Amino acid sequence: MSFKPFLLKVEMAIGEVNTFVFGCDETKEAVLIDAGKFEPSVVEYVRAEGLNVSTIFLTHDHGDHVAGVAECAKEFGAKVIAGTEKPGGYTVDTVVGHGDEVKVGNMVGRVVSTPGHTPVGLSLIFPGMVFSGDALFAGSVGGTKSDEDYAMQIEAIREYLLTLPDDTQIHSGHGPATTVSIEKRYNPFFVE
């Protein structure tokens, strides 16, 4: 099957939290990744691009990433996928975990477990691109509450994210984008 998987994407820093609209150019189907706030500019973008946001994927259950999920789900008529049943008190449609797949048009994303910042934390991997929530940032990692959580997070990032191809783009819950190559070579939490 021939399709262009990555042409429609926008990231918007709402406050200082990133929300991503990522879609399949062929089908115009899209996924909204994290919904910290209902943001009219996101709706305007979706309308302008003629997208169908069929899915909302929540990386982890923190208010700045989930507080707008009810409004977003209603606006887009989207199903909500997350790693827990009731992020922010909202009952999701599907609970997913490590190894599950998320279909967006002709694209298939792979869920990997990257906990530590929260007990359940998910990253969503598409070919050439990963949405890492608050697990991995450009030059940093998510805050953790204990040494055990920190170790778990570092191990998950090393095993599932930094093993991706070097030119894989990493889109985090906060801050700028980065690549696997940059983080492997320079992230202070992974290099001495």
Added chain:
Amino acid sequence: MNRDEVIAAAARGDDLSGQDFSGMDLSNAKLSKANLKGSDFSDANLSRCWLDEANLKDALFTNADLSFAVLGGAHAEGADFTGANLQQGNLVGTQAAGALFDGADLYYARPGNANLESTSFDGANIQRTIFRRANLSGADLHGAEGTANFDRANLEGANQ
């Protein structure tokens, strides 16, 4: 060259050094690993532009918009970022010894593990900038404004 031509040339690996891109809209453009040595990006819109691992030595970015731009792993020794908007920019591992950041806005920028030896930040906004493990030896931070994260940064000989 227009925007599309620049992006296509970068994708081919063409030599783009010494070119005039001043005022151009290159937002979101992918210029990773491009040779842009000595090029002029003054007043250009480079917001969310991919400049990772590019050669930016001695390039001019005066008053350019580099917000959210990815300059991680780039070589930017001697580059001039005077007055540039680098808010939330990715400067992780950027090699920028001798670069000028005077009057630049580095709010929440991420120059972790960057080499910023002998750089100048006079009048720069470094509020929430994450200089974790950056080499700032000999840097002039005297006129910089804001509270930054200098966790394990090398500040030997820096003027604070």
